[in-house]
Amino acid sequence: MTVALSGKDIAVQxxxxxxxxxxxxxxxxxLVKSDSLPVIAEYLKNTDSLNFDYFNFVTAVDYYSYFxxxxxxxxxxxxxxxxxxxxxxxxxxxxVPSLAGxxxxxxxxxxxxxxxxxxxxxxxxxxxxxxxxxxxxxxxLRKDWNK
Amino acid sequence: MTTSEMMTLKTEPFVLNFxxxxxxxxxxxxxxxxxxxxxxIDLEPVVGYLHRGIEKLAEERTYGGFIPLTDRLDYIxxxxxxxxxxxAVEKLTGIKIPxxxxxxxxxxxxxxxxxxxCVAVGSFLNDAGAxxxxxxxxxxxxxxxxxxxxxxxxxxxTYNYMRIGGVSQDIPEEFLPALIKVIERLxxxxxxxxxxxxxxxxxxxxSKGVGILTRExxxxxxxxxxxxxxxxxxxxxxxxDSYSIYDRFEFDVPTCETGDCYDRYRVRIEEMRQSxxxxxxxxKDIPGGPVKAEVPHLIRPPVGEAYGHxxxxxxxxxxxxxxxxxxxxxxCHIRPTSLINLSALRDMVKGWKVADLIIIFGxxxxxxxEVDR
Numbered sequence: 001m002t003v004a005l006s007g008k009d010i011a012v013q014x015x016x017x018x019x020x021x022x023x024x025x026x027x028x029x030x031l032v033k034s035d036s037l038p039v040i041a042e043y044l045k046n047t048d049s050l051n052f053d054y055f056n057f058v059t060a061v062d063y064y065s066y067f068x069x070x071x072x073x074x075x076x077x078x079x080x081x082x083x084x085x086x087x088x089x090x091x092x093x094x095x096v097p098s099l100a101g102x103x104x105x106x107x108x109x110x111x112x113x114x115x116x117x118x119x120x121x122x123x124x125x126x127x128x129x130x131x132x133x134x135x136x137x138x139x140x141l142r143k144d145w146n147k
Numbered sequence: 148m149t150t151s152e153m154m155t156l157k158t159e160p161f162v163l164n165f166x167x168x169x170x171x172x173x174x175x176x177x178x179x180x181x182x183x184x185x186x187x188i189d190l191e192p193v194v195g196y197l198h199r200g201i202e203k204l205a206e207e208r209t210y211g212g213f214i215p216l217t218d219r220l221d222y223i224x225x226x227x228x229x230x231x232x233x234x235a236v237e238k239l240t241g242i243k244i245p246x247x248x249x250x251x252x253x254x255x256x257x258x259x260x261x262x263x264x265c266v267a268v269g270s271f272l273n274d275a276g277a278x279x280x281x282x283x284x285x286x287x288x289x290x291x292x293x294x295x296x297x298x299x300x301x302x303x304x305t306y307n308y309m310r311i312g313g314v315s316q317d318i319p320e321e322f323l324p325a326l327i328k329v330i331e332r333l334x335x336x337x338x339x340x341x342x343x344x345x346x347x348x349x350x351x352x353x354s355k356g357v358g359i360l361t362r363e364x365x366x367x368x369x370x371x372x373x374x375x376x377x378x379x380x381x382x383x384x385x386x387x388d389s390y391s392i393y394d395r396f397e398f399d400v401p402t403c404e405t406g407d408c409y410d411r412y413r414v415r416i417e418e419m420r421q422s423x424x425x426x427x428x429x430x431k432d433i434p435g436g437p438v439k440a441e442v443p444h445l446i447r448p449p450v451g452e453a454y455g456h457x458x459x460x461x462x463x464x465x466x467x468x469x470x471x472x473x474x475x476x477x478x479c480h481i482r483p484t485s486l487i488n489l490s491a492l493r494d495m496v497k498g499w500k501v502a503d504l505i506i507i508f509g510x511x512x513x514x515x516x517e518v519d520r
Contacts, residue, residue: 002388054382055369057487059480061469070467070480072454076366076382083454105369108490116202131195131519140203141478 003080004028010050010082014040029083034069034096037086041102044073044082051075052082055103058110060117062143067094069119088119098124116141160188163501167196171274171505174515178508185500190493194486197519205479210236210446211311213479218305220481221517223266226259226296227459229309234390235455235466236311239448242440248313249392250433254326255299255308256391256457257422257429258292261333263460264415264422265289267373267512271412272344274509275353281344288336291329298322311446313439323430330426337419354408358495358507361406368491371484372462373414374511378406384458391457395432396425408510415512445474459484461512481520485513 004027011025021036032040044052052073061068071084088094098121099106108130110121115130118139129136138145166177175196181189201220205213217232218225230252237244244252269285293303299318300308308315344350360370365378375382383400385393401417403410448470456465465482488511496504 053366055367056463057369057465057467057480057482059467059478061478072467076380079387103369104364104367105487105490108486112486129195131198133195140200 001079002074003078005050005080005082010044014043017043023087028081029085031085031087034086034088037084038097038099038102041084041099044084045102049078051077053077053103055099055105056081058099058106058113060113060119060141062117062141064143065089067091067117067119069096069113071099093120094118095120095122097122098127100124115139118142158183165504167193171508172515173270173509173513174518176513176515176518178504180496180501180504182501187496187499187501187504190496190504192489192492194489194515194518197515199520201520202479202481205476207475209474210448210476211444213476214309214311215305215307218307219516220483220520221459221461221464221485221514222304223514224259224263224460225304225306226255226308227263227457227464229306230256230391231455231457231459231464232466232468233309233311233455234457235453235468236446236448238453238455239451239468239470240311240446242312242442244313244391244440245437246434247317247436248438248440250429251314251318251438252309252391253393253396254426254429254433255296255306255314257425258295258326258329260422260460261419262289262292263512264419265292267460268412268415271408271506271509271512272350274505275350277350281340284336284340288333291332295322295325295329298325310439310442312442313437315439317438323433326426327430330423330430333419334423337416337423341416350412351409353506354412354510356405357408357503358499358510359405359407360491360495364491364494365406369487370462370491372459372488373418374411374462374488376400376402377410377414379404384456384463388456390455393425396428398422398424408506411510411512447472447474456482461485461514461517462488464517481517483517483520485515485517489513489518 008025024031044050052075054074054076056072056074058071066087066089069086074081110124111130113119114127161182163180163182166172167175177193179191180187201216217228220228265285269282272281297303300306360378362379365375365380381402398421401414450472452469454467456463462484464484467480468476469478471477496507
């Protein structure tokens with residue numbers, strides 16, 4: 001069985017390494033401040049005991065007052081997983097650093113999130129719409145779209 | 148023109164569009180290939196022609212009412228889509244499934260894997276140039292599986308058979324004898340098919356060493372399913388994150404080393420054998436009893452989120468469902484196997500010829516319904 005690593009345990013490690021980079025942690029997730037996302041991602045990927053080499057998926061949820069970007073990471077070697085979350089509060093231009101440089105698998109999926117939810121991934125090599133055409137009004141997965 | 152004149156001729160890259168409607172693209176998909184002569188130097192996949200906004204539609208349907216839409220994702224294997232979504236909602240609500248329901252789910256999921264691989268292998272050989280003969284053989288067998296599905300749910304393409312808490316109805320009396328016949332028939336068929344193709348010189352020449360996906364690249368791109376296993380990534384969610392009752396069955400996870408087109412073909416054939424193994428164990432052990440738990444018609448899961456995933460025929464298919472304690476999902480994200488498996492295509496085809504591009508793309512086995520959603 002894939003073991004969902006305890007967010008609390010990893011939070012202690014990360015807090016030691018990068019103080020002040022976390023907002024919260026829970027049973028199986030880490031809530032990260034968006035500007036420290038790339039360093040934490042690098043840390044999770046390159047630390048031998050964690051070795052999160054497999055970027056499973058990224059998506060975003062619209063909670064009106066903020067967007068939550070959710071990443072799920074797996075380790076093919078240790079067979080464990082963690083959910084990484086970050087929030088952006090700016091509704092007009094929600095921005096999150098891109099992880100496409102850390103895992104190539106993030107490339108397409110970040111484009112999809114940008115297309116449907118309008119999250120700007122800073123540093124993405126090719127951030128353009130995935131499914132909808134240029135000039136499509138708004139981002140349809142937002143809760144206030146077409147209201 | 149003299150040779151010296153020809154030497155000074157200027158060449159330049161040439162952009163060629165495959166699709167959106169092209170027999171090799173298996174749906175409405177466009178590959179924008181940049182060619183240097185006959186060699187592919189760059190490739191940009193263009194998707195979205197079949198985008199129906201299924202994730203948005205989920206937010207306006209009840210939990211149970213979304214199941215028919217999952218059929219329309221990967222329409223080659225709807226049973227797996229049904230099951231993945233049900234697993235996610237069951238994780239969210241904590242519903243327990245009766246034994247017989249679990250067995251029926253496994254039987255349907257494995258039959259679906261066989262049916263999917265029949266299409267995958269057949270169309271792969273089609274792309275390799277064996278025009279329609281192997282395809283017709285696999286479709287003849289797939290037809291028998293589709294007949295079984297027709298028997299249990301009355302549908303041949305969009306089954307809508309799984310329910311939250313089990314399956315929609317029990318199987319008819321004649322189903323199990325028919326299933327045993329299909330298992331016997333398919334076992335013989337795979338051997339027959341193998342004698343035709345395993346050592347086939349043309350197939351080997353076309354696919355061996357072509358379109359290599361390295362293990363590192365497969366992991367880095369998040370590739371899953373037979374494509375990843377052909378590259379040596381031993382990750383099958385039926386073993387790695389065992390769901391339903393897969394821990395009760397004996398089966399192997401076939402892997403290969405090289406990660407070329409031929410390996411992807413081999414892994415699929417081996418997987419079909421393993422699926423038959425699981426099926427014959429399930430037929431023997433299937434208990435009686437109810438097939439569906441007592442679940443209210445309108446489900447209101449507690450506030451929270453869950454990610455349910457399974458080993459679909461094409462790879463890891465997952466549903467990330469967020470609940471706000473209403474009758475409809477607050478957010479439902481689908482982890483699309485086909486889209487993610489495409490993310491390495493550019494690196495796989497670089498340096499290969501146009502004819503190889505078609506066979507490399509065919510060996511990944513994607514469905515546009517799932518890519519675009």
